[in-house]
Amino acid sequence: MKYKAIPILICLLFSPTLPPSAYAQPHIGEKTPGFITSTLDGKRIALKDFWEQQGKKVLVLSFFATWCQPCKEDLRYLQKVQDQHGDKGLQVVAVLTQDTSKEDRVRNFMGELGVTLSVLMDEYGIIGKRYAVTALPCNFVVDKDGILKAKYFGYGEDVKKRFENQLMGLLLKP
């Protein structure tokens, strides 16, 4: 009888059959979770390409949905930030999550906002889940080495101020 507990104990000890990086919440100061997905135009892209193929850039990942009202203002704001700092090595990328809208619908949505940011698709919500996105909009700031530096929920003046301070600091670094 007592031996029956052994396999259970082994299971408890080693229950994370899941490689830790798959489930761990992204922590500030650690490598940002990678992913491979499609752009709105159907081009396949890996997140690491932003560092490995496109030169070192500060990356902002902005999770949004077409049904999310605050996301509209956030995207317009991020477009302005991109226009101002794009030449300094900033790349803002919008990630469509928790949204089953078709590509045309998303294109129209972005067009109406006047936003031309690259859009990555998270049609199964997996990327959002891995980044622990529990509210929208949700923005992540990643430095030129792929390290996650900040995470912001919502859209407001306080958030914008903190976001801009963080961004400026990172853009100034070589």
Added chain:
Amino acid sequence: MKFFSSIFLSLILTLVAAVSAGKDLPKIAVWDLEARNIPATHAKELTSILVSEISKLEKYEVYSQDNVRTLAGWTTQRMKLGCNDTQCLIALGQMDIAKLISGSVGKIGTRYSISLNLFDTQKVKAENAVSEFCDSENELIELVQRAVRNLLGEIKREVGKQQLRVFGIKDKCEVPIWNVGDKWIYQNTDGSMRVEEVIGEEEDSYILSSGGSKGYDKKTMNIKWLITPKGKKEKYNKGNKKLFDFPLYVGKHWEVDYSGYAPVETRSVEYKIEYKIENIEAVSIKAGIFQAFKIRMTQMRWDLGLGGTVIWWYSPQVKNWVKRQTNDQRFFRETEWEHNAELFTYELK
């Protein structure tokens, strides 16, 4: 059994993850092998072995089907659909899993097969596929190990490295220098093992233990003497003294005539053996992949007009033969030293 199998797979994946956590390795998902006409437990075990084999490469972080199911939040029903469709590959990519291996293990007639597919989640398409076959259930473990290395292009790479190391400098192979403690373990097709070990060295000979003990001439590697079951040292004159005629090089040919004991007839008969070194080729066996001289040995019995062929593969790296294959099991059925076998592992001092 299934329970322990799951624990084993869990342990492997946990250890693999722990080891690879800091290395930022590309991630690979391994879907459970589908069992076709074989017990499901076999397929489960072979999946574990496949995972273990990938982890040995230290090039990937390995994820199981269960990892994927939990992360994607998919139902059991969805998982049963497999992962060969675009949707599934896209989902894997979003988990940052770059590659997927899926496949099956099956039995057709008396033969077993392992088929593996490799998918690239960024390109969302199949990248490679291999099928390998064997004649017995005992060979399935080695078969899956070989198949997955082949699938991931490791065999080609290993062969490439071997070629660089062996070709060019070793197109002529001189007589090997053995050291006391050198050991070769061979596996026969029935799974039994035979150990050969250098247990001593004298001025002009090596003493090799392989069941009994024999003395090999250091200059020629011909057998000079043997120790009888009663422990007496006797000059070797009852069998073939010369297996390999060093130096070895492609195109070399030699002949040996000898009187040998025919166990069935319990008498001595006359044999003639012709050897020819045909080429140098890569041999993939349990002990690894080796560049080896392929030596065709044709043995004749003059009195009966019968003959058979044994092919030996000799590896300079291993300092011994690595594979032996006969094309006539009947002719050689009484002489164990000519049966099919291959090197399982070896150790050189």
